[in-house]
Every structure is written in structure tokens, then in C-alpha cells.
Amino acid sequence: MRITIVMASDEDGGLEKHVIELANGLAKYQSVSLIAHPRFQHLLNASVNFCAMDLSGSRHNPWTKYQLKKQILATQPDVVHAHASKTAKLMQGLVKKIQAPCVVTLHGDKSKLGAYCAFDHIITVSQRLAEKLPQTANKTVIYNGVELTQKAQPFHKNRKFIAIGRLNEVKGFDVLIEAWSDIPYVLSIVGDGEEQTKLQALIEHNGLTDRVKLLGFSDQVHQLLTEHEALIVSSRREGGPYTLSEALLLHRPVIGTDVGVMSEFIEADYLCKPDSAEALNAVIKQYLQLEAPEKEFDSAFTNAQHKLTFDCMIDQTLAVYQHCIEKGKTL
Structure with a gap:
């Protein structure tokens, strides 16, 4: 052919x-x-x-x-x-x-x-x-x-979270930073793009420099996903997102906005409408209440193995x- x-x-x-x-x-x-x-x-x-x-x-x-x-x-x-x-x-x-x-x-x-x-x-x-x-x-x-560059590692509830994508308006990282205002844990944002200066200023304005970091572009996304507890998707609109597949295949929970294919793999309790810091904050807090997050997302991990x-x-x-x-x- x-x-x-x-x-x-x-x-x-x-x-x-x-x-x-x-x-x-x-x-x-x-x-x-x-x-x-x-x-x-x-x-x-x-x-x-x-x-x-x-x-x-x-x-x-x-x-x-x-x-x-x-x-x-x-x-x-x-x-x-x-x-x-x-x-x-x-x-x-x-x-x-x-x-x-x-x-x-x-x-x-x-x-x-x-x-x-x-x-x-x-x-x-x-x-x-x-x-x-x-x-x-x-x-x-x-x-x-997706083709993984490493095998899935055991889940660790280390309260470290990650978001990945180009730093542009579509990915909604400005909304995520606003939503993180009262979340006392580490958030790593991986990627580069035209909104980097704006996002850094927003982090500083909200007093989040101690726990929200812009890491820039990385070609070691799978390793970074493994080092964090869960992926957060904050996009205003999406086709995939690609990172959903990567995270679930690496046995990392995914929460965030109800865009693209998210609702076909993630339960409604961990999804929210796009472009709302308040709604995204509520979803993050809902996740943080889980005693054993990996068990809550076990069916999503299995589904990913069959389809992603x-x-x-x-x-x-x-x-x-x-x-x-x-x-x-x-x-």
C-alpha cells in the first residue's frame, strides 16, 4: 500500500x-x-x-x-x-x-x-x-x-501536579494559575510560547512563585509525568488532548476541563466547564479529597490500554x- x-x-x-x-x-x-x-x-x-x-x-x-x-x-x-x-x-x-x-x-x-x-x-x-x-x-x-518512551511506574501520592502544552490562549494556563490561588501544592507547567511573560507575571501577581513553576519546553515529558501525581488539563478547547493519552498510559490520573476526548475517558466528577477558574478550582479540590486516587482512575487506565x-x-x-x-x- x-x-x-x-x-x-x-x-x-x-x-x-x-x-x-x-x-x-x-x-x-x-x-x-x-x-x-x-x-x-x-x-x-x-x-x-x-x-x-x-x-x-x-x-x-x-x-x-x-x-x-x-x-x-x-x-x-x-x-x-x-x-x-x-x-x-x-x-x-x-x-x-x-x-x-x-x-x-x-x-x-x-x-x-x-x-x-x-x-x-x-x-x-x-x-x-x-x-x-x-x-x-x-x-x-x-x-x-502514543508510543511511550518508558514503562509506567508505581503511582505516588506526592501532591505534585503537572500541566503540559504550548503557552497560548487555547491551553487556558491563565485560568489554571487563577484556580491554583488557594491550592498549597506544587504545580509544574511545561511548554513554551507567546504567553510566557504574561503567565509569569500572573504567577507573581497572585503570590504563587513558591509553588507554581514554568519549566519551559521539555523533550522528557513522559519522565516528568511519572514524577508528578496527576495531569491537569485547563484548555479552552481541544481535539485530544495528546497528553491525556500519555498520562493515562503511564497510570497518572487526569482532571480538568471537559474538552475534546476528556469525557470519553474521565468521569464527570473530575471535569468542569472551560474558562472558569472557580469551576477548575472545585475539580482540583474534589480530587485532593480522594484517599486513593489511583483506584478511582483504574478504569480510565484500563480503557486507555485498550484504545490509546x-x-x-x-x-x-x-x-x-x-x-x-x-x-x-x-x-
Whole structure:
């Protein structure tokens, strides 16, 4: 099977991490080409045919679309897999011109889904997102699986908590810092981004410098998760989040805002509405009352083992490709 993956993004986040890992994983079993920004080439295994193309400009540029179509056809794909909104919009008018079936993954909540519906099949990273698509759409839910860099370690109730992600408005770390005002335990926030100065000022303003730390970017996320008791998600909106999969597979509880796939793995008692420091504070305090948190989240850990592993994601993705190839073009 010849698989061509297309990604227009040139940023550093969960989406890009997912696509790189997916390409590397699929290349163990099939012939894979990835069309993406040159900055990602060093992250790919030698078995992936990397096609460098800067798609970061306007999605309306006809020359970009022409070059993208030419590049896709040059890879002679049996199936094409586009990722996220910008790629979907770039390829919307190309799908009918490509003989191979075209799959697209919807990674986050979008108000306009017309570009996605132009594809032969839609993968969503949560059931919540799948329910937003038209009932007539060909769709499959495949959760973001992760490959751990270390084994799960025994749970320790050490009252150290962690939040992970780019320091931007979407991740809601400003809300989390406000919610931490009367929590007497350590909070580590891992990541970098445009809101770093703002968040540091907020920590200082609220007198939290003794227990809330901005650790910056780290490529040792799995080790850091293991060193903390639980992950807190404070996002205003999400597709995954990716860190949910990592934490649960490492047997670390996850609490926070009811976004993305959170409610499909975490019980309602440990979720709250986004963008509310008061609601998030209440959820944190609810968790802190637990005598044995690991027992409360045991079913979530088991569910993650069944649905969030890297191998599971690869197997399900290949099954969608095979189904689309056998079915042929639908549009």
C-alpha cells in the first residue's frame, strides 16, 4: 500500500507530533510519503519518503494548490491522508482530481466543516467531534495513540501536579494559575510560547512563585509525568488532548476541563466547564479529597490500554485505508 500524508502546518504542537509519529509508524509496514514543511524532515525515519513543501502561505493560492496536486500525484498513492483544517481547505478542490481515495483527519472543534466533507472518508480523534459531522458522512473515530518512551511506574501520592502544552490562549494556563490561588501544592507547567511573560507575571501577581513553576519546553515529558501525581488539563478547547493519552498510559490520573476526548475517558466528577477558574478550582479540590486516587482512575487506565496505544492507532488507521481502497472513490 502506497500512503501519501499531507500536512500544511509548520508549528510545534500535538498535531505535528501526531503526524510525524503516524508517518514513522506506518512506514514500518507500508510505503509512506509525507508532504510537509522542510523543518520536519529531521524528525522522520529514513524509511519515510519526505517531500519538502512549504504550505504555510495562503490556502487560496492557486499556484500552491497546483504544486501540491503535482507533488501528490508524483508519489503515486493508493490512498491520500490530509491532516487538519488548512490542509483540508487546500485539498478541498483537489479531491475529485485525485484518483486515489482521500482521507482527512479532523483534529479539533471547527465551526465550518465543508472542506472536510469533500473527502471520501473522515477520521475524528474523538466521538464528540464525530457527532458534529453530518450523519451521511463516512467517518471513523480513531483516538490519538502514543508510543511511550518508558514503562509506567508505581503511582505516588506526592501532591505534585503537572500541566503540559504550548503557552497560548487555547491551553487556558491563565485560568489554571487563577484556580491554583488557594491550592498549597506544587504545580509544574511545561511548554513554551507567546504567553510566557504574561503567565509569569500572573504567577507573581497572585503570590504563587513558591509553588507554581514554568519549566519551559521539555523533550522528557513522559519522565516528568511519572514524577508528578496527576495531569491537569485547563484548555479552552481541544481535539485530544495528546497528553491525556500519555498520562493515562503511564497510570497518572487526569482532571480538568471537559474538552475534546476528556469525557470519553474521565468521569464527570473530575471535569468542569472551560474558562472558569472557580469551576477548575472545585475539580482540583474534589480530587485532593480522594484517599486513593489511583483506584478511582483504574478504569480510565484500563480503557486507555485498550484504545490509546500507538499500535491500536496504527492498526485502525490501516483498516480505514484498506476499506477506502476496496470501496474506491465515493465522491
